[in-house]
Amino acid sequence: MVRVGLVAYVEQQIEQDIALGRLPRNGRLASERVMAGWYGVCRGTVREALRRLAARGLVVQHPGRQARAVALDESLTLENLGLALHAARSEEGRRLLEGFFSLKRQVLVELLADCCANASESEIGRLESVCYALWDAARWHPGERCAQLEFELLRLAAQVAARPGHLLLIQSLQRAFRGIEARLLPFMGGEVLGQWARFAMHALNERDMQALQHQLPVLLKACDARLLDQVAPRPQAQVTPEVPHLQEDPLAALASNTAQDDGPAVLPCVETRAVGDLVSDPSACPPVQPSLVEPHGDAPRFRAVPGPEPTEPQAERVGGDVPDGSSAEGVPPEPCIRS
Structure with a gap:
């Protein structure tokens, strides 16, 4: 029983040497005498271990010559799966x-x-x-x-x-x-x-x-x-995070964010002067005329409709009293303020 355990031990050690590539390039194993000294056993134990490895297709033995390990791709079987996995990627x-x-x-x-x-x-x-x-x-x-x-x-x-x-x-x-x-x-x-x-x-x-x-x-x-x-988990590919493209011109960034597929982008009607002040551009802003709409409930509602520039009497009438007695001071200012 002890010798059987020693044979299995030597067989396992030689198998590990093959799997880890510890053998010379030509695959030659050491002599039975040398291996017996390595593992602290007799030559008969080494000989039996080599015979078992040869039966599994891992070792080739020739009379009068040293045993040689078989290349892994040539010796791969079900019984040698552990050996193949030990050395495989x-x-x-x-x-x-x-x-x-x-x-x-x-x-x-x-x-x-x-x-x-x-x-x-x-x-x-x-x-x-x-x-x-x-x-x-x-x-x-x-x-x-x-x-x-x-x-x-x-x-x-x-x-x-x-x-x-x-x-x-x-x-x-x-x-x-x-x-x-x-x-x-x-x-x-x-x-x-x-x-x-x-x-x-x-x-x-x-x-x-x-x-x-x-x-x-x-x-x-x-x-x-x-x-x-x-x-054996699958190796995960590294994902490179996307870096957003930065635009130097804020107006261009706004235009790209608000652009529609079926129409041109609409930019705010402002112009930049040398001193950095934002003023209205009269040529870019169409005039709007506030008009009175029928009130709903107690408070009147107003809407802005396109039209010609209001004259002074119209401006006074908008700023005056509304027929139902409520004040028109709540009319929102025109979006374009002339300087």
């Missing part, structure tokens, strides 16, 4: 994780739908029990317990559906998960995971194959997307 790592989650979803949906159609009542009951345990673990025991129950559900579904090929695939999926579980376990569980587990339990109980094939994948994908965003 964030975008590439997210893409590989999406592929892992997608494959696991497809296997689970296919197996549960097959069980729903062909399994006996007792077998359906066993599947429901695992779904219920997973739903309960999502609330009270997130992390490792949820991961164990997910793969237990996969294996049981493969056994019930009599799919030995799927059992091999599930073993590879679980091996891949073990390589990345340190990243995933802290975020496994919660309401989203419990939701699809409970849904699968009810769909199995009602033998609703349509729900398993069409609605369950949506719930599974939402759960995986949440987990993926926690483990």
